[in-house]
Amino acid sequence: MEKGSLRELCEEVKRRLDYRSFFMRYCRSDARITSDKLHTRCPIPTHAHSGQGGHSLSIDLRRGLFHCFAREEGGDAIRFYELMHNASFPRAVRELARELGLSPDGTSQAGHSLRHAPEPSELLEERAVEEPLPGARLAAVCESFLEVCKGEEQMEGINYLSRRGISARAMKRAGVVYFPRRAYRRVMKGMLDKFELQELQQSGLFNTQAHLTFYKHRLLFPFYAEGRAVYLQARTTASGVEPRWHNMRGPVPSLYNADALHHLLSGEIVYLVEGFTDTLTLLTHGFTAVGLVGAGGLKEEWLAPLARFRVVAALDGDRAGESATARYQELFAARRLRLAQVRLATDVNDFFRHHPSAPLEFSLLTEAALEKQKSEDRSQESEDSTPLTRIF
DSSP states (O other): OOOOHHHHHHHHHHHHBOOHHHTTTTTTTEEETTEEEEEEEOOOGGGGSSSSOOOEEEEETTTTTEETTTTTTTEEHHHHHHHHHHHHHHHHHHHHHHHTTTTSOOBBOOOOTBOOOOHHHHHHHHHHHSSSOOHHHHHHHHHHHHHHHHSOOHHHHHHHHHHTOOOOOHHHHHTOOOOGGGHHHHHHHHHHHHHHHHHHHTTBBOOSSSSSSSSSOOOEEEEEEEEEEEEEEEEEEEEEOSSSEOOOOSSSOOTGGGGGGGGGGGTOEEEEEEEHHHHHHHHHHHHOOEEESSSSOOOGGGGGGGGGGGEEOOOOOOHHHHHHHHHHHHHHHHHTTTEEEESSSSSSSHHHHOHHHHHHHHHHHHHHHHHHHHHHHHHHHHOSSSSOOOOO
């Protein structure tokens, strides 16, 4: 199936899915549903939850989006199916299409339980909002939103990150922006003055009630591509708010801070870490890092920009982080690349906040990890007549 046809089939699958039926078949009986939101224990196998914790998975049943705030990973229903079944994107789309009775060209074959059958008036009302916003317009919305928010008082956001050991300089370098709750209506009006409501709804910035969805989540982390903000995720700075993260519509487009790689020389060290906080922690201390949205968030197509660097994984020291690192090392090896590993007891941010000499210790751990990788490569080359290509 051609790429364009697959993407069209994907959109048709998402348009026809009954999200409530789809997500509920994976959720435990203690799931809580309030209005268009579902909260439950996360069932995703690679997240390796104990099963004893709280409701870490939040699902937007109207838009078909999920987010596990324990692993900081989210996406749409297709991505959820990929994670639940360890499936590739094409396989996930084809299997869901088959369940919905769709042929490869997106036409109907028969009725199925996952299909949503709205009233004609409902379909006409919702379809325009649910159509994805073209990339160029989404980027325009992102950049305007950041610009509007930059005009507001930033100190609360700066202080929040400062308490976690992240400098204002790193925050500015990464384009992180904040707006206080008292500015909510002003920010909302500022965006409505710049864009049609339908576009703002298509982007996920506004809901069907014409309200800005970033009400509790006002610390904004942009993803850049060639210097332009193309996607946003946001965190709450208040305690007790779940889920902690909120995002615009659509899948995560890249590794966080990946755009910074364009300015690096080949052979430089780049750290692969979990999330925004760990990425910004390393930037604060002069290291270059790119961040995953959750331990299981690395996509194969994101490896190419990393191929000319010495990449060192420094994921969380829990079972999910160890498991993800092992998978990523296999993924790198399949492309004849290498991924070294720095092992930490907890996570990068915690390590730097609790070790006075953390930058030096981290550098020494990195040196040891790269030396171990070189030694393993030399052993492999002596056994194999076809040397492995190294990225350093």
